[in-house]
Amino acid sequence: MSIKRRDFLKIVGYGVTGTILSLGGGFIIGKGSEILAMIDKQGDKKGVKWAMVIDTRAFKTEEDFEAVIQACHRAHNVPNIPDKIREVKWIWVDTFERAFPTAETEYISEEIKKRKFLLLCNHCDDPPCVRVCPVQATFKREDGIVMQDMHRCIGCKFCMAACPYGSRNYNFYPPREYLSSMNPEFPTRTLGVVEKCIFCYHRLDEGKMPYCVEASQGKMFFGNLNDPESEVRKVISENIVLVRKPEISTKPKVFYII
């Protein structure tokens, strides 16, 4: 009995379709186990979880802020863009009302109303930006730092829509044209990619503190949130601290002493 051409083609067709479907299925299952492994790791309380505490009472003058901001921006080649609604900034100052929009602001003390607050990426424990990035250009390290790969980023700006803190920057202008000086130790960026604070992971890996913490001269604290003996845990437990927008459960790791 010979197979008809038509039947033969049918069998081949089923075979090819079946293979493609099972490949796809295998791929999804493979990804699933990777995700499960990732969740397992996140539940691990023994590892390092970096956090920052900013003593907002200690920052008094314009120079106090400038020292911190300049230390970061110079080291990381952050361009100085004059267009304020399209600028690039990794760490900057804003008012209480804008930093904590869900907090009561009408009847608080005049001093707090006027006080400035340093804002930066919160390195959320459950970061929405990482959840939405289609190419894993932004991802969370095991020590909790939310990273940004500026060479993989496709510039879709989804992470900026997802970030509830306005901490992400898109390069609306050619960044290299707005650098007054350049640090050859750190890469510069191109048009159309997103960047943000990276908690100075490169310095932590060398056993140093982030640039901003170093430049603050004791007004900012940095350490391991999982270590009950760490300095950050001590200052958090001894003071009244706030985090930005706790109600949306992103679990920020930048704390503000009020």
Place this chain on the structure above:
Amino acid sequence: MVEKALKGGLKYWLWLLFLASLIVIAFFAWQYEHHYGAGVATGLHRDLTWGFQIGQLAFFVGVAASAVPVVLSYYLHNYKEFSKLTILAEFMAVGAVMIAMLSVFVVMGQPTRVFNVLLYPTPNSLIFWDLVVLSTYLFLNILCGWMVLHSYYKEAPYPSWLKFFIYWAIIWGPSIHIVTAFLLQGLPGRHYWLTAIMAARFLATAFSAGPALLIILAILIKKLTQFDVGERALQTVAKIVIYAFIINLLLFGFELFTAFYSGIHSHIAPFLYLFVGYEGHSEWVPFAWISMILAAIGLILLLIPYTRKKETTLVLGCFAIFFSVWIEKGLLLMVGGFTPNVFETVTPYYPALPEVLIQTGVWAVGFLVITILYKITIEVFKSKELVVKLKK
């Protein structure tokens, strides 16, 4: 069949030339953006990173799925009146999906890297899923529309294996809105978007604005080429349009109730910004009200049987609904989602000229594809009708 697109009158070629020139202009505007930056080429800023171009994604996935109610009635319920309209609906979906996908592509800051989405597939990102569902839907509509037309051309029934793809396309249609709505409605801190009925509302607007455009195109074709899909078919689609549109308006009312009765300021603020102004800013208030007025006009014209049956008022009503939804989904949905911004203040957004030119080119690509596919369809049907006449 493709050769049928190569023969046409002066008007046909002038129209194609016009669309092609829009695409060329858009290409240069796009180059301009990638040379000088989105800072000068778009109105986007730190607090509003998705503007009216991503709005076109939201709107045109809706137009694309307009094929679903037509195709569903024809194949699942054997509604014979839709035989010609089904092919038009499928080919309109092809153009609309292309507009939707291109609208996203042109806003990428690094277009040469977009294949990273496939190189590093990320199931937890909705953009990945949007790419999957949109490209699948594009493929299904090209396949089904083309195969059915081709078998008609060859005077043979379409192959039985095509049934599988036809049913697949029907089931797949809604997924393109659901995934696109999920893109927005799952973001914490964007109050205007954080609503479970967004996907449902996307479906309702899709089944109204999309078929409304289909009616407009079908009547336009009838005027230009005497290719008639049939009065009864159009009337049935008009009823689908108005039912879906009423559901959309109801869902909008539910949104208003939840925001204002709960009294949660952050949920009220975007509605205030869009409809009456907020903190001294009222850039988009006129658009919001134009959309509402158009909705009222469309509702009246399509609800009353007399005006629905009359061709002029039917077309007017369809235009009203189409543009009402276009303003609401293509413009206000993005503006409202980003305003007030994450600091609960207002940074106004005005689309810039290059941004608009780029988008015009994207629309032109879609309409170019639709024109060519419609031209082929019409020529095929005309040649067959001629044969029937000659035989008689």
